[in-house]
Amino acid sequence: MQGNEAVVEGAIRAGMRFYAGYPITPSTEIAELCAEKLPFVGGKFIQMEDEIASMAAIIGASLAGLKAMTATSGPGFSLMQENIGFAAMAEVPCVVVDVQRMGPSTGMPTSPAQGDVMQSRWGTHGDHSIIVLSPSSVKEAYYVTIQAFNLSEKYRTPVVILMDEVIGHLRETVNLDEYGDIEIIERKIPEDIENYLPYKDIENGVAPLIPFGKGVRYHVTGLVHNEKGLPTNDTKIAERLIKRLVDKIEKNKEDIVMYKEKGEKEGDILFISFGSTSRAVEAAEEELKKEGFKVGIFRPITIWPFPDTRLRKIYPKFRKIFVVEMNRGQLYYEVDRVVKREGEVENINKANGEFFTPCEIVEKVKERIKNGF
Amino acid sequence: MQGNEAVVEGAIRAGMRFYAGYPITPSTEIAELCAEKLPFVGGKFIQMEDEIASMAAIIGASLAGLKAMTATSGPGFSLMQENIGFAAMAEVPCVVVDVQRMGPSTGMPTSPAQGDVMQSRWGTHGDHSIIVLSPSSVKEAYYVTIQAFNLSEKYRTPVVILMDEVIGHLRETVNLDEYGDIEIIERKIPEDIENYLPYKDIENGVAPLIPFGKGVRYHVTGLVHNEKGLPTNDTKIAERLIKRLVDKIEKNKEDIVMYKEKGEKEGDILFISFGSTSRAVEAAEEELKKEGFKVGIFRPITIWPFPDTRLRKIYPKFRKIFVVEMNRGQLYYEVDRVVKREGEVENINKANGEFFTPCEIVEKVKERIKNGF
Amino acid sequence: MASRLVEEYFRKETLPNIWCPGCSNGIVTMAIVRAIDNLKIGKDKVVVVSGIGCSSRASGYLDFNTLHTTHGRAIAFATGVKFANPELTVIVITGDGDNAAIGGNHFIHAARRNIDITVVMYNNHIYGMTGGQASPTIPRYDKATTAPYGSIDRDFDICKLAIGAGATYVARGTAYHVQQLVKLIEKGISHKGFSFIKAMSICPTYYGRRNKKGSPADMLKWLKDNSIDINKAAKMKPEELEGKIIIGEFVNIEAPEYTEEYQKMVERLKVSVK
Amino acid sequence: MASRLVEEYFRKETLPNIWCPGCSNGIVTMAIVRAIDNLKIGKDKVVVVSGIGCSSRASGYLDFNTLHTTHGRAIAFATGVKFANPELTVIVITGDGDNAAIGGNHFIHAARRNIDITVVMYNNHIYGMTGGQASPTIPRYDKATTAPYGSIDRDFDICKLAIGAGATYVARGTAYHVQQLVKLIEKGISHKGFSFIKAMSICPTYYGRRNKKGSPADMLKWLKDNSIDINKAAKMKPEELEGKIIIGEFVNIEAPEYTEEYQKMVERLKVSVK
Amino acid sequence: MEKKLVIIEDWCKGCGICVEFCPVRVLEIKDGKVRLIDEDRCIKCGLCEMRCPDFAIYLEVKKDVEGVNAGK
Amino acid sequence: MEKKLVIIEDWCKGCGICVEFCPVRVLEIKDGKVRLIDEDRCIKCGLCEMRCPDFAIYLEVKKDVEGVNAGK
Amino acid sequence: MRSLEIRLGGSGGQGLILAGIILAEAAILDGKVSVQSQSYGPEARGGSSKAEVIISDGPIVYPKVLKPDVLLALTSSAYKSYKEDVKETGLIIVDDSVEVEKESKVKTLKFPILRTAQEVVGKAYVANIVSLGVIAELTKIVSEESLEKAVLKRVPAGTEELNRKALEEGFKLGKVEDKWVEQMI
Amino acid sequence: MRSLEIRLGGSGGQGLILAGIILAEAAILDGKVSVQSQSYGPEARGGSSKAEVIISDGPIVYPKVLKPDVLLALTSSAYKSYKEDVKETGLIIVDDSVEVEKESKVKTLKFPILRTAQEVVGKAYVANIVSLGVIAELTKIVSEESLEKAVLKRVPAGTEELNRKALEEGFKLGKVEDKWVEQMI
């Protein structure tokens, strides 16, 4: 199964019944497979006129009651930013897949990269939080997609699946039976719909979302709004709203974050890496182990919110930290922030359209530590 | 003179002769004044169909030889991101003014905020660098605008002026005579146009830009390109190009960064703040001084690249660092990264559409240090 | 207490509305409500989607399922709503800036797809919400804050554009001719497919003041005096129609509707799989 | 060595082009070159702006001032170029996805403004560059990777749209009828104002293969056999024209051109200031 | 069904539209709000209601009469 | 002016368009490239050049003849 | 260094933002430093509107008015919203249509500003200029000449006389009471 | 744990990516683990094309081929680009139209793959399936049955016979030489 295909399978499994999109390499297979499969599961597929419209359409569809997704790559992801911000503000669940390719701009459209890490967090204007997940295998793409829908329903928020071309186009043996009884979070209509407040001020949380057409009429807007969803200029309400939008994610970080650790629990080198790159890092780890280094790997699956609590715990046990990314340094900034030790976070970057080889990583590590730790 | 007006005056002084834009509060006065004034200085004003087109048009105009600008606010800035990335990749000088208002999404359109700090750095996909300047007074808006054009020509890059509603709409006494002999960087056509390479691989630098129609025909693209501007898949060229795009800014940081310092050179509290907020911070500083605190202020005018070298030098002399922003914490991340001391960077935030009062800042500072340093 | 229509179809707590004295947005909004009321479709299955602008604020006042989106994108959101649940009656409220400037692409594509949405565009020639800039429908040489010396753009005939894009119901009404406007909206909603109703509106605050158009009542009178019914216009010479607003139905044709076509495709596939 | 036109107007180092065997992009690109050559406007004052797509890659091969932009935005960039320096001859090369899907809004607004740009749209019914998805101009029921069971969308008549948007020169040609296409492009370039030429093209790789249209030559022959000149078509019945491609000039009218109008405004202001 | 003209003063912005288009001209603006000058001359045509942008003037079906209808 | 048919083998992709539309059918595809079968029968109409998507076949004004023209 | 903070409150359309601008510009003509800012709802119309001016002899650090020395309120809602902020030593000027609190700690003066504009000058929309006259007369923070110049520079061509008249009438109204000023300065 | 890395190189349109997918799927049918990836220029057409398959008994960490055990090259340019990467103990399979280096360190075998497809099977486009037959026969990395199943699952309806024939012919070609396999395993 291909990575892009796993996303579609995972999404359908999670209950996705609406896809709106606009073709772009290397995400296009996701649209194509949705076009093929959705009619058979009672779902809808529509090719929109652009990515702005695609993002708008999935928000509309989600409000009308269907779990909805779109997929794109860098240029399209840039165009979606305004409406991603709308989804964040109006708290409409939806899933956006960004299969990263090399940028900036049109860049090298068929070549892999991980250059949208920071954009996925900060691409839209204004304060907000967002959940971003990044799988490193085809199997994980399937799993992460299901979790993306779950998290998006649970926290009423857009969730970004940050893939890269390598995983998107990779075909790998996958056994879906492993996920036999995976939980799927469905939208529940509360008992008491009389007093329904779509934007109830729940500390660090959200009210359930009742779809349009179910007899509960309310207002949805990108303006600052009160608990009923109606626009307001009340600065107290504004303060609480924005705080809640951020806190419902930041304060539930421990529920949201996923990561994997591998190798030593303490030692010389801690690698931090995600997505396809972590596969090269794992291979490099094997090499370095052979050469006697004590190596650990920390792989965030949840990129945002970043699992900083965990990293804070483990990094002091390593002498040197390497952030390996297919870009010129992005997650690096977050790691460097968390690690309160001068000069001990190092960047291993590659941004030329080629995938990392393990050997490059090994060499760079050795080069950087040739003068000892 | 109003802040937005100062931008227009500065721009015209710097040689801006093309403005394309789309109205949006609180930046609209910039468009309106350009519509009024440009016809009289031989310039062109056009209202485009949206912000995407506005950004595109100024890039086109810049290539055709005119210094060009657009202005917008959050929602429009989000829409411009794709083409800002194009300008970065194709190295086309231009100036984008973002007069920040409260977000996310439509937010509170007439209320101030500083919520686009990270977006201005990371809003477009892929790796790139960008210059972002933020004035804190009307006079400085004038000055910064001229420098924005200068830097954009010098480094062939889009430059963002990150204003906020407070400065945009503030009217202040301004004496332009102060800037009597300010330098204006003009586009020079090199002697040797025979062997002109529009994307010459100059270490940390750029080739001059010859406008279209001057007899030197070349290609401009958002694809990875060689020195002639022609598309290539050569990974070595790609690596060098992306590196140069980043390094021409990062490696020239010391030429680019501007900041102001005020108050003590060492002491209890170091405030870091920018834009209008720093005015509240300065007022708070006066209060705190009265109460016996030793307070310093570090105010970056260049937000990106962030003046980290300087900050690294001065922060160790202060016991506590406060980042004061009209958002829920953005520049904070960069400061927290630079400051390698656990738990000593504190956030003072406000994101409710209201401007900070000095007294709020004083209170928050006291609250945070009530248990002593 | 308020009128039956207000009690039934408005969120009273949100009134009075924020519009300027004499702004016709309220007149057109009430015309939409009258149309819905006449059609007896109830409130629960009606979704009103709007963009950003003075006109687009209408959605907040109305007691339907209401969705106030981003500038220019209302039709794209509405497409998602309608396609996800074709049982809903989806009405888009938009302005001339929202729909004819930034939102043009979604407009022509929805028209092309012939998806069953009714779009009512409040046409006041300017961007009201941002303080009176020129919209694409501003008459040539009229003034606006971004056209201080008179607009040099050719004004956009959005009905012609809608027809060019393939819309199957296209009509123009005015804020003066309320009864007719209600009828046109009713027919637009009943029409299976994409319907577009351009409602000629007035913005006394910006367009009116800057172009010396007098009081709100004067502006409505101008609409009265300068509108010609399409049937009457058919018998007139082009010179006589110069500068006039032709009102009535321009297009009303049957064509395959998008969500139905999708459903048909699904049925076909079911058969072919069996 | 290569032909005089290639030597003179192409960047030979970039050839052979990347297009598939039999792709008509080369034919249409050469038609543009012939038109420019016939008009004797030289190379230095010509700017070719393109979007993103197979067709849009043409700009890289041509030895003019060339600007390969972002997907769908070529016309907006071109507007900046032309308005900044009206002495330049600005030609936009675009695809049906680039122009009719994502770029639709810039297209209609440039037409409305009547800015002096010539747009040549290579219409191959699909998105070639991304591997054969449906474009808005795909004929109903034809297949594409995103329309595996046949497209249910109504196909977009972009010439009709251009007319609806107010374009002052609108024509359709084909990759088979090269001489005529050259003439149409020549007239488009000479025309003062916004010109649109739709060039019916072939994508043997994706559209052709999936819809069993045979070899590149077969596809060109199909264009030959199914095109009818507009003059001839005028005398035919609608039934006879069903499924046919009408080629020739649809609109060729005079109207105020944007950059000239701006200049006139500047002159007016100078006088009024004196 | 008998009708009564009702004015919601709080909502009226005194724009004067209803005044201008009342066929019998029984409305006026006084201190920025509309006022019915002469109830008797009002023909209950509803044109003021139709054009009021603020939903501030309308014809109400009188309660008692309604009661009678309802009783039927 | 005498003309000569030139084929740029490196650029020809063997699509067969020129073959199909040559009015006298003197072209063929051989090993994936176009080939002129019979130079004499070629009427130098230039239709192959006009439709070749790869600019790989064209009529060249013969050098010597050119020389003569130039000498005039 | 002396500095005076002034807030003008009323409803959108009353031209108070323009009044603030004029006041600030008059101060500049007098050789002083001034900042002017405003705020308005999303509508900028119909709703409430607020303009603020700070006039000072030296640089102004904090650009917004925190505790106004002078509040002008043309509507009840502006009065209600802002009266608490005014310094105890300050001055509140209201239109006489506004119901004021009996026991205010702050000196509060009523003037028939709207009525003067409508009935004496003849156009309701010059109430903002009448207000300026009142404020200038009471506070002496700007000179009459500078204020007149500033007004004439900003008002639409053709309305100069009307506005000059409005200003005059404002000055006249303000003359009634000037003790507060003395106590201030 | 045994694992074999295979790279298929040729030009766009030769169907090598499909071949890679089929090979990977055949391995899965055999109960093995496989990954398949590809790369292509921006055009994905005309230009060169590369497919890679790793087949292993256990989990595959690094998903790309670094040093192929087996290289199939249908064009000279593919041969030139990739031959250096092949392991010294590996195997290079080329179409016989490709000019090969005289003194290669790596065992290199030539087969008339393109010709067989065109002339024996009758359709040039089945060269990819012929190739698969050759590879399978030489390496035994997948069983003949699984490969046939995988081929039939992926090829367009109506072309099953043709492809079965192509596979047969591939097997036949591959039979010529099988010593390398023994030495490998």
Ligand SMILES: Cc1ncc(C[n+]2csc(CCOP(=O)(O)OP(=O)(O)O)c2C)c(N)n1
């Ligand atoms: C992306 C974006 N650009 C610009 C704006 C600013 N804006 C808000 S409303 C508006 C125009 C409204 O004009 P129109 O649609 O005609 O509505 P009106 O106010 O005239 O009813 C604009 C440009 C915005 N909110 N978002």
Ligand SMILES: Cc1ncc(C[n+]2csc(CCOP(=O)(O)OP(=O)(O)O)c2C)c(N)n1
């Ligand atoms: C914003 C954005 N969205 C999507 C793409 C991916 N993309 C590249 S070309 C293309 C379509 C090209 O179709 P068309 O314009 O018809 O050109 P053709 O390739 O058919 O000549 C698309 C969708 C992109 N580059 N940028």
Ligand code: SF4
């Ligand atoms: S600004 Fe114009 S359109 Fe907006 S509410 Fe006021 S009158 Fe209406």
Ligand code: SF4
């Ligand atoms: S994919 Fe189609 S349009 Fe693109 S180059 Fe190939 S044949 Fe031409």
Ligand code: SF4
């Ligand atoms: S109901 Fe008719 S007559 Fe009575 S006030 Fe209204 S418009 Fe006038």
Ligand code: SF4
């Ligand atoms: S139309 Fe309405 S708002 Fe206007 S004056 Fe009459 S009642 Fe008042």
Ligand code: SF4
């Ligand atoms: S020039 Fe004419 S006759 Fe000669 S090969 Fe070409 S098409 Fe055939």
Ligand code: SF4
């Ligand atoms: S048309 Fe051109 S590319 Fe095609 S076969 Fe002929 S010469 Fe070759």
Ligand SMILES: [Mg+2]
């Ligand atoms: Mg409008």
Ligand SMILES: [Mg+2]
């Ligand atoms: Mg196409």
